[in-house]
Amino acid sequence: MGGAYNVLIARQPIFDAKLRICGYELLFRSQQDQHQALFDDPDGATRDVIINNFMAIWDTGSKNRVFLPAYINLGRQFILSHQIPDLPRDQVVLEVLENAGFDQLLFDALVLLKKDGYTLALDDFVYTPSKKPFVQLADIIKLDVLALGIEEVGRQIELLKPFGKRILAEKVETADELEQCKVLGCHLFQGYFLSRPTLTKGKRIPASASVLLRTLDALSKGAGSAEIEQIIRMDPGLTYKLLRLINSAQFAFVREITTVRETVNLLGRIAMKKWLTMLLTVCNEQCISEQIVLALTRARMCELLAEQKGEDTADAFILGILSSLEMLYGVSISQILQDLPLDERLAKGMKGVGALGELLLITRAYEREQWNMVERLAKAPYDPGVAYMESVGWAGKMAAGLA
Template sequence: MQGSAQEEISTGHYTIAIQPIVNVQLQHVADELLYRGDMTANSAAVSDDVQATARACAVAIYEIGLDKLCGQRKLFINASGDWLLNPDLSGLPTDQIVIEVLEDTQASGPLLEALRQLKAQGYTLALDDFEPHTSNSPLLNMADIIKFDISTGLPTALIQRLYQAGYTPLAERVETYAEFEQCKALGFSLFQGYFYQRPQVQTTQNQRQSTSRSNQMQLLAQFYSDKVRLPALSTLIARDPYLLNAVFKRANSAEKASQRPVYKLLDCILIIGLKELRTLVSIVMLAGNHPASKVNLINGLTRAFACEALAEQRGLDGEEGFITGLFSHMPIILGVELETMLQELPLSPTISQALTLRLGSIGRLLTDIEDCEQGTANRNVPAELMLQAAAEARALLDTHIS
């Protein structure tokens, strides 16, 4: 991750910066996308890696647009371990995005599987500030590009070995033309640093007046229901000016657009596709301080599927059961108090009373499922129901990765 020699792009309270990456002919072939907390910041002050990346992606892809920001060039984005493990964030454009795995990422089994899935989708993977040690050697097997911070030294033998093995070595923090020539002689083919001129400044005038939490929660419920209804999605997106603008801009981008501009929202949704639309909505949510981690989402979906199945077994409305189960977990998923959520979300009295007081048939059903989650045996709930619900939730998220 680079320092201050970047182009600053105005985006309201926070900004992005891009730094050029050049090849041996000094052709500008890629950019690294960086997050800045405000226009005066010369470096990133990041307290939440996932939120920082989400905000940067929201601006670059859905506000400015990749075609305007970097044309046909590749765009490197910094991805933490938590970002990589979130399946809803894997719908970015595979042909243009390079996913840069941060240097402190731990090579766990789930993370390596997530990287394998990303590779299978067609993403290029880069390792940031690479230093060889046993713990990150599995990550090396996944990478295409290896970045070296040359200000900390040049491990000549390792660089040449990786180059001969087919990796693309990238030298970062190249300060002078002499350093560029030195790195080129060692086998580096990509270069990033202050020695290269800054690109032209670009700005966006977008105002981020995004949707209420209730709209976000209804969008999530639509995305994770067994039957996604496009008209309902369209209605919810239309309520959010920021999201609506992002959808139209993305559908009419150079990569997505047909020969004529697309003016109908439903047509835009069809052009973008549900997979990337989930990513777009997730990024907007994460950028707005409401992290929805994969683990919490799996737990919420497991409860929702369990409530749906038990409702149907008891002759109740399965959709009411699903919504009750999912929204009972929303305070954890979105980091919002239940009371606040209910003030913003016009739910039916049946569901509201089930959520707040556990009243009615749906309330008793939710209590039974919560008991099972705590490991309490409940003769009113089939033993295999929770296992089936958990498998269904994981399968749903795995489908979004593939």
């Protein structure tokens, strides 16, 4: 599993207080040693894999190809070896693991990295007076909210205030924890709070999404292109988005497509369902861009896994988007699905049951770096590492095109 990569690679976004992305942590699981730190294997195989694919996983699809900093975990052995690859200094943050051993040897090695222009972060940090020189040397201090608890995070921040360092709260699991960490004075944030929205009772999905769900329902029931056009034209903004999409480089038609009916006829019903489902990701103006990227990545990965297994790729893509609607709208899945009766396979898939459900379980486990579950579920012919790498690049490009 993992194909030519020999590792499972994922990335987790890092945000500022306004939820603007300012970096990604590169997370990985090596097949050779499932507990190694990144770049800490003796033969350098994992290091070469990451370097060779560094730009691929970091391509966010930006037209200007702006690459955000990558936070990379380094263990003691690799730091002391003085064999850090020649990575672009403005595109990486080197994280010193908590078990690296804070002694003079490590300090001297970190001083050399600092002089060489690297940004340093101390991972899963807990302050003690003996670590003061390391705090003074570092640029970013990462505090594990899940392990420490909010009260201890606050105490650690008070101890660290005199040093004037940026504090990164990691493993922030909920929107409530995010707000508490902001109040305490954290500058950067990382965790699964995006995929665990605060659900508001009685909240409804946006009008554009309602039209899309009605259109998908009509397509499933065999409605003709004229009826589909009539539904979509109820929302001028949706009509515009659909026509812009069909005339994009993604399709590269020779002439401009100017009507919804023509779009339905050209795409066909299966492809139409897929692309309409994708438009569900941009109906909520309150969504931040990374939520859209996450939803598209999930859908594309489900689709690619289905292709590897010989399952229905269109249904797999749709399932990936539908499973993201709770995150995108802050509305419970049960309420959303009242407006979209699903066939039995998709309904079971939403619950993680059946062949489609297996695709979703693997994909969601990969998102959360639940490597043991990934390895248990993703037996051959699945290759989740390859599917994820392709999905990240594809999702970034598509999100940029939908913006």
